[in-house]
Amino acid sequence: MINHAIGVLxxxxxxxxxxxxxxxxxxxxxxxxxxxxxxxxxxxxxxxTTNIGWTVGDGDAIKLTADSARTIIILFYFAMVGAVVGIGYFVHWMSRTYGADSSIAKGIAIVGLTATPLFIAGASGFYPILWLDMIVGVIAVCWSVYLLYLGIPIVMDIPEERGFLFSSAVIAICLVMVTCIMVGSVILWDFGAAPAFTD
Structure with missing residues (x-):
């Protein structure tokens, strides 16, 4: 499994x-x-977020309480896994439209491996510096998009032109998924998953 991740990178x-x-x-x-x-x-x-915190300007470090962070991180984990599974399902669902032979497992595997740069970029959270995390995040997103456009035609065994359209459709699904996660986050904040800061 890890060999494939290193190879994809x-x-x-x-x-x-x-x-x-x-x-x-x-x-x-x-x-x-x-x-x-x-x-x-x-x-x-x-x-x-609980031990290092982040600063805005010259102010003190802002940290989350452990209980608040635990709730948010559990939801964050399930959002990441759910997004990969959901997008993977749509890859499988759209495969027939583009003349590809697929399965749900194949769709999830493609999306999961494509998201490898994003998972690795998430390690920047050990030391949250806004500008650095944004730069790392943008680079990771660009690399993931490149991997998707490269991988879909190869793994699905379709021509590159059709693979380009397929990958573009997957990117659209990804954008919808990001929007759903953002809306879900706002809704969950109202149900008690809002961040609580230390004094």
Missing amino acids: FRPASEWQDIARLPENSVNKLVLYPCIMALLPAVAWFYG
């Missing part, structure tokens, strides 16, 4: 070809990948 074209040749039972095992990798940003941000 450092030699993406050949690694996507290796993933495309995997037997179905190996692809099914990759469904666990996002569940494991989503722990990295969750743990990082829990530690960073």
Whole structure:
């Protein structure tokens, strides 16, 4: 599992070809990948927001209480895993439209491996500095989009032109998913998941 993640980061074209040749039972095992990798940003941000905190200007460090951060981080973890599973389902659902042979596990595996830069960028939460986290986040998003556009045609075994359209449709689904998570966050704040700050 980790070998595929490292391969996707450092030699993406050949690694996507290796993933495309995997037997179905190996692809099914990759469904666990996002569940494991989503722990990295969750743990990082829990530690960073409760022990290090962040500053605005020259003020004191702002920290969350452990209870508040625990609730938010658990929801954050499930949002990450749920987003990967949801987008993976849509990859499978749209595959017939683009002439690809797919399964839900294959869709989740593609999306999970594509999100690897985002999971790794989440480690920046160990030391939350707004400007640095924004730069790391933008680079991670760009790399993930590149991996998606590169990987979809290879793994789905479709022409590059059709793969481009397929990947663009997946990006649209991702944007909808981000919006849903933002709306869900606001709703959950009203139900008691709002951040509580230390004095």
